Amino acid sequence: MPWAADRQPSMGCGESGREVMGLKAVTLVERVTHSPEETVLFGREVAAYFRPPCLVLLEGDLGAGKTTITKGIVAGLGAAREEDVTSPTFTLVHEYGPNGQVFHVDLYRIEGARDLATLGLDDLSSQPATVLVEWGEKLGDNVPQTCFKVRMEHQESDNRRIVIERLEA
Ligand SMILES: Nc1ncnc2c1ncn2[C@@H]1O[C@H](COP(=O)(O)OP(=O)(O)O)[C@@H](O)[C@H]1O
Numbered sequence: 001m002p003w004a005a006d007r008q009p010s011m012g013c014g015e016s017g018r019e020v021m022g023l024k025a026v027t028l029v030e031r032v033t034h035s036p037e038e039t040v041l042f043g044r045e046v047a048a049y050f051r052p053p054c055l056v057l058l059e060g061d062l063g064a065g066k067t068t069i070t071k072g073i074v075a076g077l078g079a080a081r082e083e084d085v086t087s088p089t090f091t092l093v094h095e096y097g098p099n100g101q102v103f104h105v106d107l108y109r110i111e112g113a114r115d116l117a118t119l120g121l122d123d124l125s126s127q128p129a130t131v132l133v134e135w136g137e138k139l140g141d142n143v144p145q146t147c148f149k150v151r152m153e154h155q156e157s158d159n160r161r162i163v164i165e166r167l168e169a
């Protein structure tokens with residue numbers, strides 16, 4: 001995958017970041033939200049980090065809120081209204097914006113490299129778009145040298161802890 005082409009093994013990481021797949025993870029912002037509406041608003045707030053071209057890996061269990069925050073991010077990027085953003089669980093890839101400037105991918109049902117190859121992520125990676133990937137951890141190290149992670153954790157009741165990280169060499 002072209003995303004991975006220029007990646008060199010990292011020599012370690014600074015004091016501030018953990019290391020993920022040989023890349024340094026720098027925390028940009030953390031928030032606990034208490035409702036889906038608050039998560040959508042937070043997505044709008046952080047959308048500016050994700051201006052194209054970029055890859056955003058969304059991680060967290062089923063129901064953590066990955067699709068919910070994506071509504072805010074897509075709306076914040078001006079590509080669609082939040083109510084028009086729906087889960088690509090079955091369709092695998094949704095495209096938003098007049099020029100396809102945002103792609104929303106769900107890898108939940110994807111198993112193995114062969115399945116991944118059929119998705120056409122190679123083509124997406126060469127476009128000037130923001131690509132949001134639920135279950136992004138399934139991409140393994142097929143990611144560019146700089147990308148983002150949105151980590152979501154279901155806490156008690158409607159609380160979700162959300163951490164936004166930038167991964168860099
Ligand atoms: N603070 C919150 N943030 C996001 N979703 C929440 C929150 N509290 C409750 N929910 C509910 O949790 C579910 C999240 O679903 P969804 O965004 O589809 O998760 P995922 O895509 O991670 O599987 C929705 O039913 C939503 O209404």
Ligand SMILES: [Mg+2]
Nearest residue numbers: 066067087134
């Ligand atoms: Mg989802």
